[in-house]
Amino acid sequence: MANIKATFLEVAQGKRKFFLTKLPAKIVAKISYAAVRGRDSEVGAIQRVLNTSRITGIKAFTLAGGDYPNAIVLNWVSQSNKIKRSTKEISFADDDDSAQIIDGQHRVAGIRAAIEEKKAIGELELPVVIYSGLTTKECADIFLAINEEQKPAPRSLVFDLFGLASSELVDPAAVRARDIALFLNEDLNSPYNDEIKLPGGKMRKGGIALSTAVVAIKPLVEDKGSFDQIGLTNLEDQRRVILNLFLALQSKYGEQWDDKDNAFLWAAGFTAALQFLHLKLMPYCSGKQSFEQSTIEQAITLDGDSLIRQSDIKGYGGSKASSEVYARLLKAFRPQQQNPAKFKI
Numbered sequence: 082m083a084n085i086k087a088t089f090l091e092v093a094q095g096k097r098k099f100f101l102t103k104l105p106a107k108i109v110a111k112i113s114y115a116a117v118r119g120r121d122s123e124v125g126a127i128q129r130v131l132n133t134s135r136i137t138g139i140k141a142f143t144l145a146g147g148d149y150p151n152a153i154v155l156n157w158v159s160q161s162n163k164i165k166r167s168t169k170e171i172s173f174a175d176d177d178d179s180a181q182i183i184d185g186q187h188r189v190a191g192i193r194a195a196i197e198e199k200k201a202i203g204e205l206e207l208p209v210v211i212y213s214g215l216t217t218k219e220c221a222d223i224f225l226a227i228n229e230e231q232k233p234a235p236r237s238l239v240f241d242l243f244g245l246a247s248s249e250l251v252d253p254a255a256v257r258a259r260d261i262a263l264f265l266n267e268d269l270n271s272p273y274n275d276e277i278k279l280p281g282g283k284m285r286k287g288g289i290a291l292s293t294a295v296v297a298i299k300p301l302v303e304d305k306g307s308f309d310q311i312g313l314t315n316l317e318d319q320r321r322v323i324l325n326l327f328l329a330l331q332s333k334y335g336e337q338w339d340d341k342d343n344a345f346l347w348a349a350g351f352t353a354a355l356q357f358l359h360l361k362l363m364p365y366c367s368g369k370q371s372f373e374q375s376t377i378e379q380a381i382t383l384d385g386d387s388l389i390r391q392s393d394i395k396g397y398g399g400s401k402a403s404s405e406v407y408a409r410l411l412k413a414f415r416p417q418q419q420n421p422a423k424f425k426i
Contacts, residue, residue: 109192131186149208154185301355346391
């Protein structure tokens with residue numbers, strides 16, 4: 082058991098005070114724990130059960146050299162290991178389970194996992210806020226202040242910044258999806274030329290938010306996704322297939338494509354079209370060995386009487402609206418007869 086010393090600032094906010102300090106990651110990982118609401122009966126139990134996929138992602142982020150400027154927020158609860166303070170320092174023993182985590186439990190778990198793989202990460206300095214002896218109500222108040230009142234950045238801005246951030250710290254599939262979305266927005270022949278809404282642009286009705294486009298495209302381009310499974314792994318081929326899909330749909334609408342009642346100029350239609358590509362057109366076009374615009378056009382029987390209008394799905398929520406457009410596309414799907422084949426059973 083080691084005695085830990087750290088310089089600190091004492092901060093007063095309203096009725097509560099806390100210590101603001103920095104500690105090595107290995108110390109934070111050792112002294113802290115998560116008290117889970119509904120499972121643990123102790124005072125201060127406000128956390129949810131850990132999400133293992135998030136821990137895996139944070140571990141990878143840490144091993145890649147990711148930054149942690151936001152403080153880990155702790156509630157010091159140990160009666161046998163109380164914090165001592167002098168004029169310039171606080172000190173305590175590095176006893177296990179001395180402090181509950183109010184905010185940052187997934188970061189701590191992910192960093193702890195990274196330390197197990199690479200011990201040097203244990204020396205990473207983390208900003209830490211330490212409260213002492215908070216009630217459950219006070220822990221809940223602080224947790225909500227962080228996670229509800231202090232809103233995260235808009236997803237479109239996050240995806241846009243992927244183009245600037247260090248490559249080892251971003252999601253490669255999201256970067257690829259962003260590149261395709263920007264291609265659809267910038268290519269003069271694209272049905273979505275200037276229809277992808279980018280951060281900083283003017284507010285307007287209709288159009289496709291960059292975040293919507295990235296989320297819809299990502300399942301197609303991620304590792305072991307639809308394109309990967311059929312060997313279409315380069316950017317040019319992937320964006321050409323997606324462009325051909327939308328050109329085929331545009332051909333069905335003709336001059337009515339730019340009508341604001343066109344469901345595909347809204348988020349639900351855009352998302353549904355890419356889901357249709359993912360689930361139906363990918364296996365069909367693979368079998369035909371053609372992703373040409375004409376191949377897609379021949380398989381979809383939309384016409385003047387069956388065009389999908391935004392007014393048709395008015396009043397539906399986001400996912401329900403997208404499901405309705407997908408159902409209409411499925412109804413219009415008329416795959417051309419494949420040549421008979423012998424199958425191995």
